[in-house]
Amino acid sequence: MKLFIGSLTSEDPIEWAVDPDGSALLLNPTSAQLDALLSALRVSGLTALPVQ
Amino acid sequence: MPHTLDQLLPSLQSLGLWTYWILALFAMLEAIVFTGLLVPGVLAVIAGGILVQRGAIDFFDLAWFIAAGTILASEISFQLGRLASRGLSGRRSFTTSRHAVRAKAMLQKYGGFAMVIGRFFGPLSAFVPFSAAMAGMSRTRFTSWNLVSAIPYALILPAIGYFFVSAVGTLGVAAPRILVFAAAVLIVLSVMWFVFARVQRALPMLGEILHAVVAGLLKTPFMQRLILRHPEISRFVAARFETAKFLGLTSTVLVVLFIYVLGIYFNSVFDFLGSPDITAADTRIANLIYGIWDTRTIAVAGWITAIGGWQVAVTALVGTTAALLIMRRYALVAGLWLTTAGNQLSVMLLKSFFDRPRSALGYFTETSGSFPSGHAAASVAVWGMLFYVAWRARVMPATAAGLMAITLAIFIGLSRVYLVEHYLSDVLNGYLIGGLWLIVGIAFCEWRRKSGSVRTTPKGRPLAIGIVSLTIIAALYLASTLSTPLNKVAAATAIDVNDPLAIFASGMAQTSTETLIGDPRQSVNLVVAAPNSQPIRAALVGAGWVPAPKPGPGVLLQAYWADWTGGALPQPLVIPTFWNHRPSDLGFALPGSEEGDGLRLHARFWRTEYLTPQG
Numbered sequence: 271m272k273l274f275i276g277s278l279t280s281e282d283p284i285e286w287a288v289d290p291d292g293s294a295l296l297l298n299p300t301s302a303q304l305d306a307l308l309s310a311l312r313v314s315g316l317t318a319l320p321v322q
Numbered sequence: 323m324p325h326t327l328d329q330l331l332p333s334l335q336s337l338g339l340w341t342y343w344i345l346a347l348f349a350m351l352e353a354i355v356f357t358g359l360l361v362p363g364v365l366a367v368i369a370g371g372i373l374v375q376r377g378a379i380d381f382f383d384l385a386w387f388i389a390a391g392t393i394l395a396s397e398i399s400f401q402l403g404r405l406a407s408r409g410l411s412g413r414r415s416f417t418t419s420r421h422a423v424r425a426k427a428m429l430q431k432y433g434g435f436a437m438v439i440g441r442f443f444g445p446l447s448a449f450v451p452f453s454a455a456m457a458g459m460s461r462t463r464f465t466s467w468n469l470v471s472a473i474p475y476a477l478i479l480p481a482i483g484y485f486f487v488s489a490v491g492t493l494g495v496a497a498p499r500i501l502v503f504a505a506a507v508l509i510v511l512s513v514m515w516f517v518f519a520r521v522q523r524a525l526p527m528l529g530e531i532l533h534a535v536v537a538g539l540l541k542t543p544f545m546q547r548l549i550l551r552h553p554e555i556s557r558f559v560a561a562r563f564e565t566a567k568f569l570g571l572t573s574t575v576l577v578v579l580f581i582y583v584l585g586i587y588f589n590s591v592f593d594f595l596g597s598p599d600i601t602a603a604d605t606r607i608a609n610l611i612y613g614i615w616d617t618r619t620i621a622v623a624g625w626i627t628a629i630g631g632w633q634v635a636v637t638a639l640v641g642t643t644a645a646l647l648i649m650r651r652y653a654l655v656a657g658l659w660l661t662t663a664g665n666q667l668s669v670m671l672l673k674s675f676f677d678r679p680r681s682a683l684g685y686f687t688e689t690s691g692s693f694p695s696g697h698a699a700a701s702v703a704v705w706g707m708l709f710y711v712a713w714r715a716r717v718m719p720a721t722a723a724g725l726m727a728i729t730l731a732i733f734i735g736l737s738r739v740y741l742v743e744h745y746l747s748d749v750l751n752g753y754l755i756g757g758l759w760l761i762v763g764i765a766f767c768e769w770r771r772k773s774g775s776v777r778t779t780p781k782g783r784p785l786a787i788g789i790v791s792l793t794i795i796a797a798l799y800l801a802s803t804l805s806t807p808l809n810k811v812a813a814a815t816a817i818d819v820n821d822p823l824a825i826f827a828s829g830m831a832q833t834s835t836e837t838l839i840g841d842p843r844q845s846v847n848l849v850v851a852a853p854n855s856q857p858i859r860a861a862l863v864g865a866g867w868v869p870a871p872k873p874g875p876g877v878l879l880q881a882y883w884a885d886w887t888g889g890a891l892p893q894p895l896v897i898p899t900f901w902n903h904r905p906s907d908l909g910f911a912l913p914g915s916e917e918g919d920g921l922r923l924h925a926r927f928w929r930t931e932y933l934t935p936q937g
Contacts, residue, residue, distance in 0.1 A: 271851035273822055273932040274858060274908075275901065277835060279844045280921045296844055297921060304847060307925060310865035311858065317851040317934075321826055321833065 271317070278307050341379050345370040346391030349475075353395030353441075355402055355531055358448030363392075364479060371483020381480060389476035392441065396451040396468045403455025406531060408538035425449035429457060434467035441475040519721055529565060536563065568772035576765045580758065587754040594676075594693065594747055599840055604745035605681075605903040606840070612683040612742055613898065613905045614872045620685060623737040628801040630697035630734035635662075635704050637800055641793020642708055645786035646715065653770035654711045661763030665703035668755055669696045678748070685741040686806040695744040695752035701734035702727075702756030707763045714767065717787070731756075814931040822849045825932055835899040835926075843899045850927070851934050855908055858927060862910050867925065870896035870909040901928045 280297040299307075304320060311318035345366055352363025367388055374381045425446055428436035440450035454464055539545055549556040564570030593600050628634055639662060646655045673691035680692045690696065709727040712718045718726075735753065738744040744752075817830075825831040826846070835843045852858050859869060871893060883889070896909030906926035915923040 271853060271934045273819070273825070273930045273934060274850045274852060274855070274927045275831065275846050275930055276848040276850060276925060276927045277844050277846050277899075277901075277906075278848065278923065278925050280915075280917070280923055282920045282922070295919070295921065298844070299847070299923065303915075303923060306865075307862075308848060310867075311848075311850055311861045314857055314861035314864065316857055316861060317822070319822055319849050321823065321846050321849055 275321070276307075278304055341370075341373065342383060342387040345384065346387035348391075349388045350391035350395040353392045353399060353447045353451075355399050355448045355452045356528060358399075363447075364442070367475075367479040368483035371480035371485075373483075374480055375484045381484070384480055385476040388480070389472040392447065392475055393468055393472045395448070396437070396472075399448045399451040400455045400464055400468075402531075402535055403452035405538040406452070406534035407456045408541050425453040426457070429453055429459075434459075434463060437467040437471035438474060441471050442479070447475075529571075532563075533565075566772075568769045572768050572772065573765070576761055576768070580761045580765075583754055583757045583761065587751070587758065590747070590751050590754060594751065600747055601745075602840055602903060604747050606836075606900050606905075607739070607746050608681045608683055608742045609900070609903055610898065610905045611740055613907070615685075619740065623740045624685070625801055626733050627697060627737040627741060627743065628804045629730070629797070630701045630705075630737070631801075631804065632700075633804060634797045634800050635700055637797045638708055638793055639704065641789055641796070642711060645789045645793075646711065648782035648786045648789070649715065650782075651711075651715060653767055654714060657763045657767035657770075658707050658711055660766055661703050661707045661759045664762060665699055665756055665759040666696075668759065669694060669699050669752070672755065678745075681742050681745065682809075683742045683811055684809045686743060687809045688743055692744055693748045693751060694755055695735070695738050695748040697738050698731070698735045698744070698749040698752030699756035699759075701731040702753050703759040703763070704756075705730050705734075706756065706760040710760075710764055710767070714771070715786075717790070816933050817931050818935070819932045820935060822851060822932070822934060825849075825930075831930065831932075832902060835901045837899060846901065855927070855929070858908065862925065866914070867910040867912050868894045870894040870911055870924075896924045896926065899926060904928060 278299045280299060280303070282295055308318045308320060348361060348363045348366035350363075351357040351361040352366075370379070370384050370388070371381075373379050374384060425436070425440060428439060428446070428450060432439065434454075436450050437454075440446040451464065451468065540549070561570060562574045565572075639658065642658065643655050646652075646658070672694055673696070676693040677691050678693035680688050706727045709718075709723040713720050713723040731753065735749040738749050739746050819825055819830075826833050826849075831846075833846050835846065837843055850858060863869065880895075894909075894911035894913070896906075896911055898905035898909065900906075907929050908925075908927040910925045912923040912925075
């Protein structure tokens with residue numbers, strides 16, 4: 271199996287597109303949001319692990 | 323609130339208090355005779371109004387700065403006018419500029435009120451006080467009008483910018499998106515034409531003013547004493563501004579320009595050698611472009627890049643040489659080939675010296691070193707010289723030749739970066755090398771021209787034009803038919819790992835991502851083992867996530883438009899961030915996750931070279 275690394279964030283999509291200096295607001299996901307994403311991947315039979 | 327103007331004027335907005343000083347400097351430079359012909363101060367002050375509308379700066383603070391800048395500049399122009407009037411030997415005006423003529427006419431018609439009118443008409447704001455001094459306006463009268471005229475200027479122009487943006491923001495929602503791109507192209511071309519036309523028109527006038535001011539300065543008692551005390555140095559300095567000979571003003575300007583470009587060149591080399599950030603940014607840009615390639619743009623870029631290649635350049639050189647020989651313009655032939663040979667030799671030596679490997683992602687197979695870009699250097703040196711020759715042979719006007727030379731160089735450089743044949747720093751460095759040899763070639767041709775050795779003849783001109791036309795057709799045909807071998811991108815070497823999380827614990831893989839310029843962004847927070855990207859996509863789509871398309875230029879323009887107008891994006895937009903210098907391979911947005919502050923959940927994934935035992 272190939273390894274893919276991922277990142278889940280909460281962010282403003284437009285700010286990200288038009289802000290060249292990277293100061294757009296970005297928040298880390300809550301543990302519930304991250305768990306939901308991991309669950310969605312695992313339900314499909316993939317191995318998905320959180321990275322601390 | 324619209325945000326796009328942050329990007330149109332990013333540096334100004336990010337400068338904080340300095341924004342006021344810079345805008346005041348623009349207003350000031352426009353109201354000084356020497357710089358007023360070149361600096362679009364009115365546009366800058368209107369742009370200041372736009373920043374006020376954005377809430378970046380305060381309206382009345384801006385007005386104070388603008389007023390102070392323009393008052394000070396008018397005072398300088400007035401003093402220069404007084405100085406120049408001493409050096410004009412009885413004449414009371416300049417005749418080589420329509421600005422000077424209009425300024426004089428306005429003064430005769432409106433008196434001091436011409437100061438108020440002139441401030442709103444670009445270079446006239448400099449020529450009115452200059453002409454007022456030459457016409458003998460009293461000091462007290464000038465000062466009064468100088469102060470009074472600054473008030474409407476400092477209040478009305480920023481207000482125009484303020485209300486313009488409000489109106490566009492309201493109307494913008496209804497305008498087709500394609501207009502944004504068309505407007506951007508139009509603005510770039512207009513600015514280039516504006517600068518070139520102004521420079522071309524300004525040169526005779528600037529020469530005349532400079533001559534008068536220097537003559538006036540030399541008549542002052544202080545300068546007279548200095549000349550008597552240092553006669554040798556005085557003669558040498560005076561000779562550097564002589565306009566009739568090559569070893570006067572022409573050579574002075576060319577030498578200063580050469581030293582300036584050489585300085586920038588060494589600076590770029592030291593940056594390249596000493597700053598890992600430059601090479602890292604180069605890699606990220608190359609990887610990002612590779613990730614958003616599309617076949618139509620590649621076809622256009624391939625055609626443009628062929629124009630900068632040796633086959634097309636040599637064809638153009640041979641045809642132009644034949645035409646010049648028929649017209650007996652031997653000095654232009656020598657200058658053309660001096661530049662070409664010098665540029666080619668320099669690029670070969672520098673490529674060999676730096677020996678920078680090419681990106682593995684290049685579209686075409688290239689075997690020479692990457693730094694500097696030979697195409698970029700040739701686009702400036704060879705094509706720049708060809709356009710210079712076209713101007714000197716009176717085939718095209720200076721403005722058109724200059725504009726076409728710059729446009730071609732920009733597009734050839736961009737094509738090299740787009741095709742990942744070169745990194746951005748290779749292209750910028752190549753431009754500088756080409757620029758140095760272009761200055762050398764122009765200097766040679768101007769030296770021969772001013773030495774009087776040029777014998778122009780109209781004989782054979784139709785034949786010469788016919789040859790050049792055939793050459794252009796042949797060059798364009800070559801550009802469209804050349805087929806360079808394509809580069810096959812090798813797959814990354816796989817690395818086996820037992821524990822997926824061990825790649826982070828051992829430091830093999832970085833746990834943070836970064837922006838294009840290397841600023842840290844979000845952390846990596848999950849790792850997935852999958853045979854390919856398809857199961858990940860299927861799993862997320864099944865959970866309600868929406869795949870985001872690759873963010874090409876069109877999508878980014880739509881984002882700018884949505885930002886400007888406050889409209890909604892037509893599709894999920896997930897801008898890539900970089901992990902290990904590579905942009906994310908997959909992006910997803912979760913509709914319905916938007917919160918009150920406009921934030922939405924985004925997921926990004928990167929392929930790695932790591933394989934688990936099952937792989």
